[in-house]
Amino acid sequence: VANWVELDKTGWSVELDPSARGNGNTLIDGKGGSNGNDVYKTGDFWFVVDMKSEKTMTGLGIDYYKNSGSASSPKKVTISTSIDNETWVTQGTVDTPQAYNHYFQFFTPQNIRYVKVELAERYNGYIDVTEVYVYNAQ
Numbered sequence: 282v283a284n285w286v287e288l289d290k291t292g293w294s295v296e297l298d299p300s301a302r303g304n305g306n307t308l309i310d311g312k313g314g315s316n317g318n319d320v321y322k323t324g325d326f327w328f329v330v331d332m333k334s335e336k337t338m339t340g341l342g343i344d345y346y347k348n349s350g351s352a353s354s355p356k357k358v359t360i361s362t363s364i365d366n367e368t369w370v371t372q373g374t375v376d377t378p379q380a381y382n383h384y385f386q387f388f389t390p391q392n393i394r395y396v397k398v399e400l401a402e403r404y405n406g407y408i409d410v411t412e413v414y415v416y417n418a419q
Contacts, residue, residue: 282386285340285416292333295413298326313412315347315381321409325355327399330413335364335394340386340416343398346409352381353409356402360385362393369397379404390418 290309297305303320305328312318345354359374377383396415400408
């Protein structure tokens with residue numbers, strides 16, 4: 282989206298579903314793209330981005346790994362947000378095409394600290410994520 286600006290991820294952390302493989306913080310290391318550092322699983326998994334303080338966000342982007350010549354993206358993505366990591370507001374669940382990245386725009390800006398992303402169903406052997414991006418409109 283033309284007026285989106287990526288938020289600086291310095292100091293952020295990622296909690297990763299214990300059943301997934303990899304280090305959750307690779308999702309915010311700036312080394313995304315279809316061949317970046319990754320976290321993956323042969324089934325559904327989730328991760329939570331902690332931005333360490335409340336921020337306004339209008340959208341989210343996710344990059345996926347290139348595996349056997351195709352994107353290792355999920356068929357469904359659910360995004361939830363929270364101020365306190367206890368009370369969650371589901372922003373929606375979207376059916377997604379197989380692609381190297383997905384972008385999600387919220388209907389209204391959200392003032393939040395935590396973003397939970399749940400990835401479900403798979404097109405090929407793995408759901409394999411390399412980077413997550415958080416955006417605000419300028």
